[in-house]
Amino acid sequence: MTRLDWLSQPARALHGSVRVPGDKSVSHRSMMLSALAEGRSHIRGFLEGEDTRATAAVLQKLGVRIETPSAGERVVDGVGLHGLRGTAEALDCGNAGTGMRLLAGLLAGQAFDSTLIGDESLSRRPMRRVTEPLAAMGARIDTQDGLPPLRVHGGQPLKGIRYTLPVASAQVKSALLLAGLYAQGETEVIEPHPTRDYTERMLAAFGWPIEFEPGHARLSGGHRLRATDVDVPADFSSAAFFLVAGSIVPGAELRLPAVGLNPRRTGLLQALRLMGADITVEHERESGGEPVGDLIVRHAQLHGVELPEALVPDMIDEFPALFIAATAAKGRTVVRGAAELRVKESDRIATMAAGMKAIGANIEETPDGAIIDGGALRGGEVDSHGDHRIAMSFAVAGLVAQGPIRIADCANVATSFPGFMELANGCGFELRTDG
Numbered sequence: 001m002t003r004l005d006w007l008s009q010p011a012r013a014l015h016g017s018v019r020v021p022g023d024k025s026v027s028h029r030s031m032m033l034s035a036l037a038e039g040r041s042h043i044r045g046f047l048e049g050e051d052t053r054a055t056a057a058v059l060q061k062l063g064v065r066i067e068t069p070s071a072g073e074r075v076v077d078g079v080g081l082h083g084l085r086g087t088a089e090a091l092d093c094g095n096a097g098t099g100m101r102l103l104a105g106l107l108a109g110q111a112f113d114s115t116l117i118g119d120e121s122l123s124r125r126p127m128r129r130v131t132e133p134l135a136a137m138g139a140r141i142d143t144q145d146g147l148p149p150l151r152v153h154g155g156q157p158l159k160g161i162r163y164t165l166p167v168a169s170a171q172v173k174s175a176l177l178l179a180g181l182y183a184q185g186e187t188e189v190i191e192p193h194p195t196r197d198y199t200e201r202m203l204a205a206f207g208w209p210i211e212f213e214p215g216h217a218r219l220s221g222g223h224r225l226r227a228t229d230v231d232v233p234a235d236f237s238s239a240a241f242f243l244v245a246g247s248i249v250p251g252a253e254l255r256l257p258a259v260g261l262n263p264r265r266t267g268l269l270q271a272l273r274l275m276g277a278d279i280t281v282e283h284e285r286e287s288g289g290e291p292v293g294d295l296i297v298r299h300a301q302l303h304g305v306e307l308p309e310a311l312v313p314d315m316i317d318e319f320p321a322l323f324i325a326a327t328a329a330k331g332r333t334v335v336r337g338a339a340e341l342r343v344k345e346s347d348r349i350a351t352m353a354a355g356m357k358a359i360g361a362n363i364e365e366t367p368d369g370a371i372i373d374g375g376a377l378r379g380g381e382v383d384s385h386g387d388h389r390i391a392m393s394f395a396v397a398g399l400v401a402q403g404p405i406r407i408a409d410c411a412n413v414a415t416s417f418p419g420f421m422e423l424a425n426g427c428g429f430e431l432r433t434d435g
Contacts, residue, residue, distance in 0.1 A: 003408075003409060003411060004409070004410045004411040004433060005406060005407060005408050005409070005410060005433065005434045006391065006395060006406070006407040006410045006421075006431060006432070006433060006434060007398075007404050007405070007406050007407075007431070007432055007433075007434040008394065008395045008396075008397070008398025008399065008401075008404065008405045008407060008429070008430065008431050009398055009404045009405075009430035009431075010398070010399060010400065010401060010402070010403070010404075010430065011249060011398075011399045011428050011429055011430045012251070012428060013249060013250065013251030013252050013253075013299075013428065014242075014245055014246055014249050014251075014252040014253075014254055014399075014427050014428035014429070015252070015253055015254070015427060015428060016254060016255070016426060016427040016428070017254075017255045017256075017257060018239075018242050018254055018255070018256050018423060018426075018427050019234065019256075019257055019258070019423075020234045020235055020238035020239050020242070020256060020259070020417070020423070021047045021048065021049065021234070021235055021238055021417060021418065021419070022045040022046055022047040022072065022232035022233070022234060022235060023045075023047065023232050023233050023234065023235040023236070023237075023260045023290075024047050024049060024051060024052060024098070024235055024237070024238075024416055025098060025170075025196060025198050025235075025265075026198055026202070026230070026232045026233065026260065026290065027043075027045075027046050027047040027049075027052040027055075027232055028051070028052055028055050028096070028098050028099055028102065029102070029174070029198055029199055029202050030043050030046070030202065030230040030232060031043070031046075031052065031055050031056050031059060031066075031074065031076065032055065032059070032102060032103075032106060032178070033202055033203065033206045033225055034074075034076035034078055034206075034227065034230070035059045035062075035064040035066075035076055035078055035079065035084070036078060036079070036080065036081050036083075036084075036106070036181070036225050037076075037078035037080070037206055037225035037226055037227040037228070038078055038080045038224060038225065038226060038227060039077075039078055039226060039227030040075060040076065040077050040078070040227050041075070041076045041078060041227040041228055041229060041230065042073070042074075042075055042076075042229040042230075043073065043074040043075075043076065043229070043230045043232065044072065044073055044229070044230070044231050044232065045072055045231055045232030045233065045234075046072050046073065046074050046232055047072075047232065047235065047416075047418075048071055048072060048418055049414065049415055049416050049417065049418050050094050050095065050096075050414050050415040050418075051094060051095055051096035051098070051099060051415045051416060052096070052099075053094075054092060054093050054094035054095075054096050054099055055093070055096060055099040055103070056074065057092070058091045058092070058093065058099070058103060058116075059084075061087050061089060061091060062084040062085060062086070062087065062091075063079060063083070063084055063085035064076065064077070064078070064079055064084070065077040076227075078225070078227050080224070080225075081181060081182070081224065081225065082111075084110055084112075085112075086110065086111070086112025086113065086114065086154065087114075090115045090116075090117045090149070091103070091114055091115060091116050091117065092117050092118070093116055093117065093118045093122060093148075094118060094119055094122070094415065095118065095119050095121055095122050095412055095415045096118070096122070096415070097118075097122060097125055097171065098171055100116050100118055100122060100127070100148065100150065101127070101130045101171040101172065101174070101175050102171065102174050102175055102178060102199075103116055104116065104127070104130055104131065104134060104141060104150055104152060104175055105130070105134060105174065105175030105176060105177070105178035105179040106175075106178045106179070107152045107154075108134050108137070108139035108141065108152055108156065108158060108179045108182070109139075109156075109158050109179055109181065109182025109183070110152075110154045110182075111154050111155050112154040112155075113151070113152065113153055113154045114151075114152045114154070115149055115150070115151050115152070116148065116149060116150040116152065117148060117149040118148050118149075120386075121386050121387075121412065122148060123147060123148045123149075124147065125147070125148070126146055126147065127143050127146060127147060127148060127150060128143065128146040129166075129167065129169065129172055130171065130172050130175045131143055131146075131150065133161070133163050133165075133172065133175075133176055134175065134176065134179055136161050136163065137158045137159060137160070137161050137176070137179055137180075137183055137187070138156050138157055138158045138159050138183075139152070139153075139156055139158060139179065140152075140153035140156050141153070157184070158179055158180075158182050158183035158184065158221075159183055159184050159185055160180055160183040160184065160185035160186040160187040160188070160220065160221065161176075161183075161187060161188070162186075162188040162190070163176060163187075163188070163189055163190070164190040164191075164192075165189065165190065165191050165192060166192075167192070167339075167340060168191045168192050168193040168194070168195045168313045168340075169195060169340070170195035170196040170197075170198070170199070170264070173189045173191065173195060173199070173217065174198075174199040176189050177189065177199055177200070177203065177210075177217060177219060178199070180219050180220075180221060181208070181219070181221055181223075181225075182221055183221045184221055184222075185220060185221065186218060186219070186220045187218070187219055187220070187221075188216075188217070188218040189216070189217050189218075190215065190216055191215045191216070191313075192215075193215065193310070193312070193313040194214035194215040194264055194313060194314075195264055195313050195314075196262060196264040196265055196314075197212060197214075197217070197262070197264055198262065198290075200212040200217050201262075201290065202230075203219065203225075205228055205230070206225040206226060206227075206228055207223075207224065207225060207226040207228070208223050208224075208225055209223055214264070231287045233258060233259065233260030233261075233287055233290050233292045234256070234257065234258045234259045234260060234292075235259075235260065235416075235417075236259055236260050236261065236262070236265045236266055236268075236269075237265075237317045237318060237389070237416070238416070238417050238420075239256045239259045239295060240268050240317075240318045240321045241321055241392045241393065241395070241396050241420075241424075242254055242256055242297070242424075242427070243256070243268065243269070243272060243277070243279060243295065243297050243321075244272070244321045244322070244324055244325045244393075244396050245396045245399055245429070246297035246298065246299065247272060247277045247278070247279070247297060247299060247300055247302060247325060247328075248299070248302065248324075248325060248328035248396075248399070248400050249299060249399050249400060249428075250299050251299055252297070252298065252299045252428075253296070253297070253298045253299070254296070254297050254427060255294060255295070255296050256294065256295040256296075256297070257294045258287070258292050258293075258294065259292065259293060259294070259295050260290050260291070260292055261281070261284070261290075261291045261292060261293050262290055262291060263291075263314070264313070264314050265314060266314060266315075267311040267312065267313070267314030267315030267318065268315040268318035268321065268322060269295075270311055270314075271305070271307055271311055271315060271322060272302075272322075272325060274305050274307075274308075275302040275303055275304070275305050275325065275326075275329055275333075276300050276301060276302050276303050276329075277297070277300050277302060277325075278297065278298040278299070278300040279295060279296070279297045279298075280295070280296045281293040281294070281295060281296075282294045282296065301330065302325060302326075302328055302329035302330070302374075303329050303330045303331050304326065304329045304330065304331030304332040304333040304334075304372075304373070304374055305329075305333055305334075306333075306334045307322075307333065307334065307335050307336070307369075309336055309337035312335075312337045312338050316338070316340055317389060318389075319335070319338060319348060319352075320348055320352050320387075320389045320390045320392075320393035321389070321392075321393050321396065322335070323335075323352050323356065323363070323370065323372060323393065324393050324394075324396050324397045326372040326374065327356065327361045327363075327372060327374055327375065327377055327397070328374060328400055329374040330374050331373070331374055332371065332372070332373050332374070333371075333372045333373075333374070334369070334370075334371050334372075335366075335369035335370050335371075335372075336366070336368055336369045337368055337369065338368055338369045339367065339368040339369075348387065348389070348390065349365055349366075349369065349370060350365060351383075351384070351385050351387060351390055352370070352390060352393070353365040353370060354382075354383070355382035355383065355384075355390065355394060356372075356382075356397075358380045358381060358382050359377045359378055359379065359380040359382060359394075359397065359401060359405055360375070360376065360377050360378040360380070361375065361377060362375055376402060377397055377400065377401040377402065377405075378401060378402045378403055379398075379401050379402060379403025379404045379405055380403075380405060380406070381405075381406045381407075381408065382394050382405060382406070382407055382408070383407075383408045383409060384407055384408060384409050384410055384412075385409060386409045386411070386412045387412065388410075388412045388413045388414075388415055388416050388417065389416075391407055391409070391410040391412070391413050392413060392417065392420060394407045395407065395420075395424065395429065395431050398430070398431070399429065399430070406434055421433075
């Protein structure tokens with residue numbers, strides 16, 4: 001991937017309607033379940049990002065016919081639970097950790113061998129937390145000292161297990177549930193804290209009998225998936241950057257239409273409101289089993305908070321944006337219980353702390369979070385280390401800094417939020433490529 005740097009500069013008030021891309025998590029899962037279903041599924045609002053396209057390309061290599069009538073649309077001719085065809089080619093997940101971990105569960109129950117690979121960033125991300133419980137179900141998956149590539153051995157009889165996750169993770173839970181489709185008996189997953197239930201909701205929408213409630217899911221093998229149409233809501237994690245920007249830039253007012261409001265996803269919304277943010281929800285409705293609403297955010301003076309640990313699992317991807325909000329708040333913000341941030345696309349605690357210190361923020365890194373004192377930011381240079389969410393968070397920081405912020409290594413933003421720069425500049429950001 002070609003290196004790309006950004007320059008984010010102080011901006012005037014932000015205004016307008018910002019339609020962010022489709023939800024990445026829903027896009028991944030809709031593609032996988034459509035592929036395993038019997039019949040033709042029509043997906044609308046599909047995220048045209050590199051991560052989700054990588055998942056689609058993997059499924060095409062496995063014999064699934066996928067058409068693209070227009071941008072954001074996919075028509076998938078499902079092959080049924082046992083209709084995938086093996087390939088000797090490596091299956092490239094690109095930068096998609098969600099894609100790799102979920103596919104590990106899906107492929108564990110196939111009759112053929114598969115090899116899952118990823119880009120340089122994904123190849124450094126730990127996979128034992130998904131391969132070990134899959135092994136307890138009977139899967140055979142080889143790793144490189146716990147890292148990709150994953151070599152999934154086919155033809156292994158899987159059995160359902162009752163598994164309590166040591167660390168809450170929607171990706172690990174989803175991988176076990178997908179393997180459970182192929183397992184004999186019942187697969188039950190118990191979480192220390194509830195995580196996103198996209199997989200559970202979507203399995204039900206595709207007709208698979210499943211019981212679930214916050215922190216618990218249970219299904220048995222031996223059923224069928226039926227094709228269904230999916231309307232993908234706008235991605236809350238993408239909306240998060242504009243919620244923070246609209247909160248901290250004086251005079252700002254932004255509307256974000258049709259955003260997915262799954263309660264396991266919207267911890268940042270609750271956190272910002274605890275900090276005094278002015279965010280309202282209009283036209284609440286349901287789309288494809290997912291709650292959706294239009295968000296309106298207006299500038300407000302934020303204040304520091306001790307973040308309730310109960311919110312952490314519901315905002316694990318939004319912490320880089322929250323850290324920026326904390327620098328614009330009066331007083332101290334304390335984050336605890338977020339150790340999972342250290343094993344995301346980068347060690348997000350360390351990477352955010354280093355970048356924020358470089359632009360004058362007062363932040364103390366802790367093993368499972370950070371302590372951040374609000375205060376003015378100066379311009380400077382930061383390194384996103386190829387982490388898309390960190391790059392976009394520092395783009396937001398540049399709006400209220402005293403000088404330009406140069407952000408290194410931003411090319412991976414295209415994996416989750418294609419067109420971010422154009423959309424951001426359309427509502428008042430001052431963001432451009434640099435060098």
